[in-house]
Amino acid sequence: MIRFHNTLGGKVEDFVPIEPGHVKLYTCGPTVYDYPHIGNWRAYVFEDLLKRFLLFRGFKVAHVMNITDVDDKTIRGAQAKGVGLDEYTKPFIEAFGGDRDTLAILPADHYPRATAHIPEMVALVKTLLEKGFAYKKDGSVYFAIDRFPAYGRLSKINLDDLRPGRQSDADEYEKESVHDFALWKAPKPGEPIWETEIGPGRPGWHVECSAMSAKYLGTTFDIHCGGVDNIFPHHENEIAQSEAANGVKFVNYWLHCHHLVVDGEKMSKSKGNFYVLPDILARGYEPLDVRYLLLSTHYRKMLNFTFEALDQARTARQRIGNFLGELKGVSGTSENTAEVEPLVETARAGFVAGLEDDLNIAEALASVFTLIKSVNPLLVRGEVSKDGAAKLAAFFTEIDAVLAIKPSPAVAASGKIGAAGDREKRLEAEVQARIEARQKARAEKDFARADAIRRELLDMGIVLEDTKDGVRWKKAGPLRP
């Protein structure tokens, strides 16, 4: 049985999807007012681990992630730059898709953009007005939280000093200033305006997730994820809007990922400890080193990002790479071979049991490294048969469907590339052609295709790095450094 910590109940619960074998998953996506930073990627990598584990366990997963391309922050950014919203958000949306591919995160089935779903949001606000959960004031529409008794259930907020009828237009605010929140905001000079049935204006931030999740997943679905900072007010408000409008439970399981800090401190541009993915890759780390680091701390624990920790992540991946390299070299000539199957079975059981227990990644990874530790002496003594080596390698392929951290079979390591100039040129031309095909797919928002191309390149031993200056590529490092 899979168990997850549900923020709603405040405890670890058995996971039972609404429809057996199917999971409907909504994860709050990027607000595209800046390049995504590693704190954002921590949440997205956690969600990817969750999704990959569900797929590994045989579930079909319908995954939706919104793109917030209209809210206070995007509007402020576009105004400051003197450009339209679309022009302003475009590079950030592209960077998001690129970094996501680089970190081997499986694409969602849908990436609905807020600006493309105004009619759905307006319909929801209209329903809330009709049902008496919302009211109009000065051209804006607000949700009246005192009319929704379950308000505060997710965030366990104290509503004692709640003053009904106090409003704010801000998308984000602290628990201390709980108030009626804006569903629809009256026109302001310089802001984008939509002419709609509920009047001119633009949506508040929270309403988009309620409207778009209902459109793509239905009014009740299984899992909703985000960072802990989304619990209040964003997710609290989503519940209020959705349940008030639809009259049914919105989400069964709420999973929230803790913050990432850098060297023990909150990441901020002013402190100089603010990192986006290309910053880290520019220091020579592989994307999957970063993925490994983000993955290897349990999602409900604070993750302290340091370059020492990143070095350790790299070392851990090298250990796996070395081990796989050793397996390839097994000649199987010894008559005295050990049984590796029971070791693999133990490792598999530990790996699955760990992840079933609220994604206990430490336990899952420990099983993997215990396997390596127990097989290494057998390899040294030549006691692993060819068949045993194949079984071990197959196990690592199997679990990499969940982890996606395995070093690629390095073309460079074989020494074939570079031996002849022609080969090298052909390789370059081929890589370049594939990079262009991937760029084209991304421009057409065909992220599945773009992801497939990145994987093909990875299989060839080519690692792509999406940097601010475009796509760079390099051969994967040798398995045995």
Ligand SMILES: [Zn+2]
């Ligand atoms: Zn959201």
